[in-house]
Amino acid sequence: MQATKQEEPSPTGEQSETAGSWWRPVVTETLQIVVPAVLLALVVHLFLAQATVVFGQSMEPNLEPQQRLIVDKLSYRLHPPQRNDIVVIDLPYMEELLVKRIVALPGEVVEIREGIIYVNGNAVAEPFPHDTSAFDMDAVTLGPLSYFVLGDNRSNSNDSRAFGPVVREQILGRVWLRYWPLHEIVLF
Numbered sequence: 001m002q003a004t005k006q007e008e009p010s011p012t013g014e015q016s017e018t019a020g021s022w023w024r025p026v027v028t029e030t031l032q033i034v035v036p037a038v039l040l041a042l043v044v045h046l047f048l049a050q051a052t053v054v055f056g057q058s059m060e061p062n063l064e065p066q067q068r069l070i071v072d073k074l075s076y077r078l079h080p081p082q083r084n085d086i087v088v089i090d091l092p093y094m095e096e097l098l099v100k101r102i103v104a105l106p107g108e109v110v111e112i113r114e115g116i117i118y119v120n121g122n123a124v125a126e127p128f129p130h131d132t133s134a135f136d137m138d139a140v141t142l143g144p145l146s147y148f149v150l151g152d153n154r155s156n157s158n159d160s161r162a163f164g165p166v167v168r169e170q171i172l173g174r175v176w177l178r179y180w181p182l183h184e185i186v187l188f
Contacts (some may be wrong), residue, residue, distance in 0.1 A: 026174075035039065041161050052088055055096050058151030059086070062081065062178070063099060068180035071137050073173040081105075081147060083119075085126070086175040086188055089149065099175065100149035100159055110148045111139035112161075131155050140165065146170065168185075 054067045063069075063086070068096065071088045081087060081102050089098040103126075104110035108119050115123045115134040132153040142148060146165040151157025178186050 013188050035102065049089075050169060052097055052099070054099055056158075057156050058153050059099050059101075059158075060153040061088075063175075063178070064150050067178055069099070069175050070177040071173040072176035075174055076099065076171065081171060081174065083124070084126070087147075087149065088172045088175060089170050090172050091163065091166070091170055098149075098158070100146075100151055100157075102147050103150050104148035105141055106142050106149075108142050110142045111120050112137040115154070127151065137161055145169075 041066045050071045050073060052069050052071055054065055054073050055071065056065060069088075083102055083105060085102045087100060087102060089100060103124065104119050109121070111118050113136055117126065117134050126151065131154040133155040135154065140148065145168040147168070148160045148165050150159045150161070165180050175188050178184060178188065
């Protein structure tokens with residue numbers, strides 16, 4: 001007697017379709033989650049808020065190098081920047097974003113005498129810790145939509161004294177929150 005090898009039944013078209021389509025629900029569900037999340041993150045980044053890092057010592061003692069910040073991009077669409085706001089600036093000829101403080105507003109005349117800031121001839125109150133090194137700067141009249149920015153660490157800051165006033169379009173937004181390191185979280 002001769003034994004014959006019995007062939008196993010081949011999968012039907014339905015079985016192979018089921019076996020090959022297991023990935024469709026996974027892809028569909030992934031797309032339903034990932035695409036909206038990416039779109040939401042993109043909208044937030046472009047129009048509402050942005051994370052950034054402090055580089056350098058120009059804002060010491062108020063902001064330290066490598067601290068992480070959230071920049072509010074929305075509020076300046078509703079009202080103009082204000083004096084003493086800490087802002088993030090994007091200058092076209094610099095690789096890094098700069099974090100500085102607004103000290104003078106459009107149309108004002110700003111000068112510095114012995115480290116004291118004068119706007120329209122009056123000394124400006126600066127109710128925050130900052131470098132008080134004595135230095136002078138001749139008067140500068142700001143144009144429309146121009147702002148004069150300084151670092152809080154005035155003796156170690158690349159700011160409007162070096163590159164001139166910044167225009168409104170160069171201000172990305174106002175520093176709203178320091179979130180890192182965790183033990184130094186603060187709203188501005």
